[in-house]
Amino acid sequence: MQEQTDPPDEPSPGLVSTAIQAITQHIRSEGLAPGDPLPSEAAMTRQLNVSRTVVREAFRSLSAMRLIDMSAGRRATVAKLDTGAMSMVIEHGITTQQISVQQVYDVRRTIEMRTVALAALRRTDQEAAAIGQSARLMRENFSNPEAVMEHDIAFHEAIAAASHNPVFSLIVTAFSGVTRRTWVIGWRTRSSDEAQLKMIKGHEDIADAILKGDPRLAAEHMAEHFDKSVKALLDAGIA
Amino acid sequence: MQEQTDPPDEPSPGLVSTAIQAITQHIRSEGLAPGDPLPSEAAMTRQLNVSRTVVREAFRSLSAMRLIDMSAGRRATVAKLDTGAMSMVIEHGITTQQISVQQVYDVRRTIEMRTVALAALRRTDQEAAAIGQSARLMRENFSNPEAVMEHDIAFHEAIAAASHNPVFSLIVTAFSGVTRRTWVIGWRTRSSDEAQLKMIKGHEDIADAILKGDPRLAAEHMAEHFDKSVKALLDAGIA
DNA sequence: GACAATAACCTGTCATACAGGCTTTTTTCG
DNA sequence: CGAAAAAAGCCTGTATGACAGGTTATTGTC
Structure with a gap:
């Protein structure tokens, strides 16, 4: 058996967490689609019988995860799938040294x-053309590493998009931030x-x-590409 | 030597976003590790020259993504890697029908x-024992589907943990929520x-x-397992 | 030196206020 | 009558002040 960190009782997960759940629950129960508007803060305040502060922090939290879109004057709306939150989690793992660049590359390779x-x-x-275009732009910008990198990243994201599975796109895109920080090496x-x-x-070739x-x-070809990339990183001493 | 209040021109991504970046930047530049304390809200308020409201929403957002831990009376601390945010993104994609259960299973199979x-x-x-234990508990609780499901989920998470790559664990665990909602089917x-x-x-066998x-x-064996699982879902008419 | 009382600090929540952005309604003019 | 302009009303972004309750540091006593 394993050690549990949570105490058995959690009476109050906090008003904000409750509000967050209420909002996501609203999206689910109303069957909202991306772009659909959510209740106003005032409405939520009344419905949950809490202060606007609480409701606002809930909305803001969902906005930070890119689950909803907020902008001044307009109601919040349900957001399209976005990699924002995942990227931040990965970056957080890297900066706090809980995961290594090599581990990310292993996952990238797998995916x-x-x-x-x-x-x-x-x-x-059209997708094949976009992929080819990114590869071509890498060559054309050969003398400008920064540009090569951006087209490299776009290349991989375009392949993920062409897989027609948005979950793959989500994950691959979430890793792009890490790539940006290590590519030059x-x-x-x-x-x-x-x-x-x-x-x-x-x-x-890919x-x-x-x-x-x-x-x-x-x-x-992809396997070969990743093997060389990982080898390059290892040669540079990336853990 | 640095920040004055108003940068002359910024398309203003919003004060809160700025504060979020300031906090993550602080974690990075100070090289903080999980458990290390962050500046108090009051300190951040002074440093960024914004109201506590703004700082608070920033902290709360990071807390919602499980990048930091907050609790009453104590300073916020850097959080251990957690799948909270990723789970919410996936769930959001499912409930808003931007991704299908089958697409999730395809990614799970790959990973x-x-x-x-x-x-x-x-x-x-020890890890091998934990994995075997979960499988055994599935059989022992055969008559209780809910229990079988939980041990099934624990089984897959234990395998991910035994891969010794936390990124895999993160992703597999993020999918557990979806599994909980479709397993019974x-x-x-x-x-x-x-x-x-x-x-x-x-x-x-696995x-x-x-x-x-x-x-x-x-x-x-894993391939076989997934093929049968996906077939079962398709037979049940899951898109 | 151990221990308990206390002060200082910190977060959680609330209420209020006001500036400015959007949307809808009303008014006015062609 | 119709269309453009103005006003009204709702909505979000941010600031401020207040207070309850939890946590940590300090102090004072035995």
């Missing part, structure tokens, strides 16, 4: 081996222009395999 | 094919006791493979 295969099977022509480790161009070639609709080949 | 293999390679004896679809026992046997340290076999 992207799947997204790339799905993309090869399910991509539309991997790039510098590829000391020669030749090594750097080879890395870009790897992306083009794009081609997706365009051809060959999931096995796409996954093979 | 757990990896965690089970890693668990077979890296599990400690799959269970009912297995109409006969025989079919239900076979499903439990599948878990025991546990055995992990105990034996055979990643390939473990992954094979």
